[in-house]
Amino acid sequence: xxxxxxxPVAREAAQARPEDSLLGKGMEDGVRDHFRAYVRxxxxxxxxxxxxxxxxxxxFIVFGFAHDLFLSQRNMANLLTQAAPLxxxxxxxxxxxxxxxxxxxxxxxFGVSMASFVRLxxxxxxxxxxxxAVALGIGLAIGGFIGFFVARVGIPSFVVTLGMFLGLQGVLxxxxxxxxxxxxxxxxxxxxxxxxxxxxxxxxxxxxxLALLAGVALWDxxxxxxxxxxNPPLSIMLAKLAGITVVGIAAVWFLSQDRGSGAIPIRGVxxxxxxxxxxxxxxxxxxxxxxxxxxxxxxxxxxxxxxRAGINVTAVRWTAFVLCSTVAVLAGLxxxxxxxxxxxxxxxxxxxxGVAAAVVGGVSLFGGRGRLVHAIIxxxxxxxxxxxxxxxxxxxxxxxxxxxxxxxxxxxxxALARRRSGGVAVT
Amino acid sequence: xxxxxxxxxxxxxxxxxxxxxxxGVDFAAHAGRVTALVGDNGxxxxxLIKGLAGVQPYDGGDVLFGGEPVxxxxxxxxxxxxxxxxxxDLALCDNLDIVQNMFLGREExxxxxxxxxxxxxxxxxxxxxxxxxxVKSLRQxxxxxSGGQRQTVAIARAVVKQASVVILDEPTAALGxxxxxxxxxxxxxxxxxxxxxxxxxxxxxxxxxxxxxxxVLYLGTMTARIEVANTTREDVVGYITGTKxxxxxx
Numbered sequence: 001x002x003x004x005x006x007x008p009v010a011r012e013a014a015q016a017r018p019e020d021s022l023l024g025k026g027m028e029d030g031v032r033d034h035f036r037a038y039v040r041x042x043x044x045x046x047x048x049x050x051x052x053x054x055x056x057x058x059x060f061i062v063f064g065f066a067h068d069l070f071l072s073q074r075n076m077a078n079l080l081t082q083a084a085p086l087x088x089x090x091x092x093x094x095x096x097x098x099x100x101x102x103x104x105x106x107x108x109x110f111g112v113s114m115a116s117f118v119r120l121x122x123x124x125x126x127x128x129x130x131x132x133a134v135a136l137g138i139g140l141a142i143g144g145f146i147g148f149f150v151a152r153v154g155i156p157s158f159v160v161t162l163g164m165f166l167g168l169q170g171v172l173x174x175x176x177x178x179x180x181x182x183x184x185x186x187x188x189x190x191x192x193x194x195x196x197x198x199x200x201x202x203x204x205x206x207x208x209x210l211a212l213l214a215g216v217a218l219w220d221x222x223x224x225x226x227x228x229x230x231n232p233p234l235s236i237m238l239a240k241l242a243g244i245t246v247v248g249i250a251a252v253w254f255l256s257q258d259r260g261s262g263a264i265p266i267r268g269v270x271x272x273x274x275x276x277x278x279x280x281x282x283x284x285x286x287x288x289x290x291x292x293x294x295x296x297x298x299x300x301x302x303x304x305x306x307x308r309a310g311i312n313v314t315a316v317r318w319t320a321f322v323l324c325s326t327v328a329v330l331a332g333l334x335x336x337x338x339x340x341x342x343x344x345x346x347x348x349x350x351x352x353x354g355v356a357a358a359v360v361g362g363v364s365l366f367g368g369r370g371r372l373v374h375a376i377i378x379x380x381x382x383x384x385x386x387x388x389x390x391x392x393x394x395x396x397x398x399x400x401x402x403x404x405x406x407x408x409x410x411x412x413x414x415a416l417a418r419r420r421s422g423g424v425a426v427t
Numbered sequence: 428x429x430x431x432x433x434x435x436x437x438x439x440x441x442x443x444x445x446x447x448x449x450x451g452v453d454f455a456a457h458a459g460r461v462t463a464l465v466g467d468n469g470x471x472x473x474x475l476i477k478g479l480a481g482v483q484p485y486d487g488g489d490v491l492f493g494g495e496p497v498x499x500x501x502x503x504x505x506x507x508x509x510x511x512x513x514x515x516d517l518a519l520c521d522n523l524d525i526v527q528n529m530f531l532g533r534e535e536x537x538x539x540x541x542x543x544x545x546x547x548x549x550x551x552x553x554x555x556x557x558x559x560x561x562v563k564s565l566r567q568x569x570x571x572x573s574g575g576q577r578q579t580v581a582i583a584r585a586v587v588k589q590a591s592v593v594i595l596d597e598p599t600a601a602l603g604x605x606x607x608x609x610x611x612x613x614x615x616x617x618x619x620x621x622x623x624x625x626x627x628x629x630x631x632x633x634x635x636x637x638x639x640x641x642x643v644l645y646l647g648t649m650t651a652r653i654e655v656a657n658t659t660r661e662d663v664v665g666y667i668t669g670t671k672x673x674x675x676x677x
């Protein structure tokens with residue numbers, strides 16, 4: 001590290017405080033060192049979303065060749081709206097997965113809250129914002145209930161949420177009753193996962209996202225400089241931003257083409273995209289930059305160490321379940337918006353896809369490792385499998401079997417990566 | 428021992444049900460000195476330490492910090508007085524990096540968000556003050572560190588916030604020969620910085636190498652408090668096993 005005399009920052013640091021030069025902060029080296037360090041981390045088992053991104057590329061190539069409609073604007077927009085509930089559910093589960101816990105009832109939680117929402121907004125019912133508040137309240141209450149039994153009573157989350165999985169299905173049946181299903185009425189909620197932004201708004205969204213990312217990155221650098229800490233090379237940050245910009249422009253341009261089959265043009269970025277991105281950014285901020293987020297990781301890594309560091313472990317674990325269930329309600333909102341109705345089977349099957357999404361994306365089932373963006377990428381993988389195989393006309397049984405296989409494969413990668421990084425089992 | 432002790436216990440007691448674990452123990456640690464706490468299994472070492480850490484308050488007796496009586500009823504109370512404990516089973520999170528571990532539970536923040544740069548600089552300064560030079564990057568995960576390096580991080584974690592008393596629970600128990608030497612040197616430097624170091628150890632070789640004072644617990648009573656320079660290994664073994672006694676030399 002100190003041998004790298006070609007690096008002006010390191011040289012400067014070495015000259016300023018010679019005795020410091022042996023203590024690398026892991027930031028001051030050149031692009032090549034950062035790349036090497038990255039390769040070392042990947043080989044050491046910290047693969048992050050790499051396998052999922054690779055899988056996504058392979059799936060796109062395979063399905064693109066297998067069916068000529070797969071890469072059409074229409075199907076891609078369709079894929080995004082199909083994936084939206086799964087993306088949201090995957091992100092919800094990240095909060096508990098980081099603790100090394102699981103919530104098997106996240107799907108039926110959105111089932112119960114959405115059944116309530118749809119019923120409450122039937123004609124002569126409540127205004128939809130009120131009903132939505134009630135639905136979120138239901139999610140909050142369910143999460144609080146689960147969290148109490150896991151964090152306070154000390155029952156394994158697997159057992160508590162399996163119980164909730166069964167119990168809430170019963171509640172869902174009671175709410176839906178003999179009607180079998182209820183139609184979704186409120187127009188804004190219907191539009192949420194069925195309509196598109198105007199073309200100009202799609203571009204505006206892209207500019208907003210890029211400006212925010214660049215602004216945060218520059219602010220970070222300024223803060224680090226002010227504290228006297230070295231910054232990683234500017235070129236790395238610029239390359240990352242450039243990559244996101246290129247992908248973003250391509251995606252927005254692609255979705256801005258007319259994909260309608262009739263006289264009325266259909267174009268624009270689906271409305272769910274900015275909603276999901278907005279949530280992902282806020283929640284990533286929470287996980288990366290606040291004590292609450294750091295403590296989720298710490299508890300997932302070593303609960304006893306977290307406790308000794310003075311962290312209120314019970315409160316953090318409890319609230320993680322509240323967050324998971326509440327965000328799951330939003331996943332349900334995307335789901336009913338797309339389907340247009342609420343029925344008694346809602347959310348029963350999607351929960352394992354949600355877990356699969358997070359794990360496929362690189363969130364560890366053992367806790368302490370993973371990011372929200374992993375859940376997004378993983379959900380896109382699962383949704384792509386379902387979408388592509390559906391296009392090819394494969395039977396539902398095959399789709400289920402393949403999805404299950406992918407989950408086990410991802411969990412295997414997770415377990416092997418964990419072994420390689422030298423982690424030990426922490427209960 | 429010209430200076431008054433920075434922390435002093437007077438006749439502290441602790442019972443679990445009918446079992447008296449600490450039967451009126453006197454103990455003191457001085458700034459800039461390493462005080463070894465030795466004793467056989469079940470002598471009450473851990474209970475004494477847990478009381479100092481505020482994890483398990485004493486039932487009776489007085490705790491004096493800098494000559495003033497204080498209460499240590501919660502880990503927060505201990506932290507407030509700058510009492511830090513480095514536990515035997517290294518209370519570090521494998522999935523976090525060195526800086527994150529050193530600041531866990533007391534992160535530097537502005538507007539609710541982390542000051543990562545500031546924490547990095549302070550972590551580097553803390554390691555620097557302990558003359559640690561073997562760490563390649565402060566941003567590597569603790570899972571990639573060796574046992575000695577982990578112990579180093581755990582000790583640095585204790586000093587990053589200007590600790591006045593650092594309690595080390597068997598700091599060399601899991602280490603090899605070279606790493607033990609490194610950690611003992613670290614313990615010495617810690618004391619040289621003016622910290623009162625309390626070191627629990629089973630290893631008398633370590634004790635005689637690094638400690639200034641030694642306190643021996645035997646079945647819940649302090650059987651010996653003596654300067655290392657004024658005793659021999661045979662005597663200390665005698666105090667530990669209860670075959671030899673002496674009146675407290677406070």
